[in-house]
Amino acid sequence: MKCDKVYLHICDHLDEEITSPRCRQIKQHLEECPNCRAYLDSLKKTIVLYKAMPEPSVPAGTHRELFKTISSLTLSPGRARAKKRRCTRKS
Amino acid sequence: MNKRIPRHLPDDALIAQAKSGDNLAFTELVRRYEETVYRFSYKICRDKEKASETLQDTFVNVFRKLKSFDGKSKFSTWLYTIVTNNCLMKHRKRKSDELEESLEAYDHARHTEDTVQRPELVSSEHSPADIVIGKELRDILETAMLKLPEDYRVVFVMRDIEGRSSEETAGVLGLSNEATKSRLRRARAFLRDQLHPYISAHPELVR
Numbered sequence: 488m489k490c491d492k493v494y495l496h497i498c499d500h501l502d503e504e505i506t507s508p509r510c511r512q513i514k515q516h517l518e519e520c521p522n523c524r525a526y527l528d529s530l531k532k533t534i535v536l537y538k539a540m541p542e543p544s545v546p547a548g549t550h551r552e553l554f555k556t557i558s559s560l561t562l563s564p565g566r567a568r569a570k571k572r573r574c575t576r577k578s
Numbered sequence: 579m580n581k582r583i584p585r586h587l588p589d590d591a592l593i594a595q596a597k598s599g600d601n602l603a604f605t606e607l608v609r610r611y612e613e614t615v616y617r618f619s620y621k622i623c624r625d626k627e628k629a630s631e632t633l634q635d636t637f638v639n640v641f642r643k644l645k646s647f648d649g650k651s652k653f654s655t656w657l658y659t660i661v662t663n664n665c666l667m668k669h670r671k672r673k674s675d676e677l678e679e680s681l682e683a684y685d686h687a688r689h690t691e692d693t694v695q696r697p698e699l700v701s702s703e704h705s706p707a708d709i710v711i712g713k714e715l716r717d718i719l720e721t722a723m724l725k726l727p728e729d730y731r732v733v734f735v736m737r738d739i740e741g742r743s744s745e746e747t748a749g750v751l752g753l754s755n756e757a758t759k760s761r762l763r764r765a766r767a768f769l770r771d772q773l774h775p776y777i778s779a780h781p782e783l784v785r
Contacts, residue, residue, distance in 0.1 A: 526770075532777050532784045533770040534738045539709040540719060545616045549630040556634055557608050560641045561601035 490516075493523050497530070589653055597644050604644070608637050614654065615661055621735045622665045624724055632664045639664070651749060658742075659750045662732050681730065681764040709784060715776065722772035726765055733758055734765040 493516050496509060517524050545553075583592070583606040592610075595603035615636050620629035639660050647656055711719070723731060729751060736747040737758075748758040777783060 529774055529777055530766055530770045533766065533773050535784050536709065536711070536715070536719060536773065536777075537723075537734075537769070538739055540711055540716070542617045543620055543626060543629075545612055545633070546626065546630065549616070549633060550612065552630070553608070553612065553634055553637065554605075557605055557637060557641070560638065561604055 490520060490523055493517070493520070497523065497527050590649070593644070593647065593649070593653060597647070604641065607640075611654070611657060612637075615657055618658060618735070618740070619661050619665065621739060622662065622728060622731055624720060628665075632661060635664045636660050652746070655742075655746050655749060658736070658746075662750050666728055666732075681727070681768055715783075718773060718776050722769050725772065726768060730761050730765040730768075733761040734769065737762050738766070 493513055496513055517527060583595075583600075583602050585606075587595075587606075589607075589610070592603050592607055596607050612633070616629055616633045619632035619636070620626065623629050623632060636657065640657065643660075647653070726734065732751060733747055736742040736750065737744065744755055744758050744762075747753075747762075748755050751758065753761070
């Protein structure tokens with residue numbers, strides 16, 4: 488297998504079954520080719536860095552807004568009318 | 579009457595109850611998946627405000643469409659599909675065709691000069707726990723990710739960050755397995771090229 492073929496399949500190699508015939512060919516090529524080894528390594532590092540990025544949690548305000556929306560959606564029409572009446576009476 | 583939904587009720591049962599019109603079950607479903615949806619939205623939108631909007635829109639859509647969820651796919655896959663549609667439809671501000679064309683070049687390009695000198699970089703598994711993402715690196719990662727068209731971003735996020743299968747990713751985007759693999763290949767190569775100057779200047783970064 489030549490470098491340009493390896494380049495096309497090198498990404499698949501990251502997820503492919505290690506015993507598949509193509510993967511065996513890629514592995515063999517990688518053992519012999521420092522360029523492709525280094526390339527694969529930098530691909531792996533790229534993925535590792537993205538995986539290591541911190542993930543934000545739902546901000547408190549967003550959480551409150553969401554559940555306000557959900558309760559307005561889940562309020563049955565009857566309960567929604569009753570709630571509206573209660574609110575009108577209060578005001 | 580104070581009805582409560584047990585926190586340990588399996589998702590399938592919870593979804594069935596919510597589908598039958600049990601609003602407490604639906605609220606519990608939202609509670610369970612709120613973080614998942616927000617984080618996935620953020621990874622696609624790369625913006626907290628847009629992620630918050632997408633979170634709201636997604637659960638409004640879920641409420642309206644839950645009856646049509648047939649359980650053939652995982653519930654989380656179904657959610658990801660809705661999030662993806664919301665992100666792609668609502669937040670796409672620029673046509674990505676141009677970049678998409680340039681990404682196609684990644685199928686033909688050859689890696690050359692910059693990788694030649696570094697065979698010693700070949701490494702075993704990397705542990706993300708060992709990595710500290712400083713501000714400079716974070717900016718580089720963000721800038722590169724923002725350059726990637728959103729539909730490619732979805733593939734990269736689902737496959738490489740979330741560890742989802744190729745079939746599931748293809749299902750979310752309505753693509754063939756082959757098209758998904760090709761997008762993943764291009765997305766990885768594109769991001770790798772964007773990051774390469776930093777990675778090669780900091781060989782100690784990931785060992």
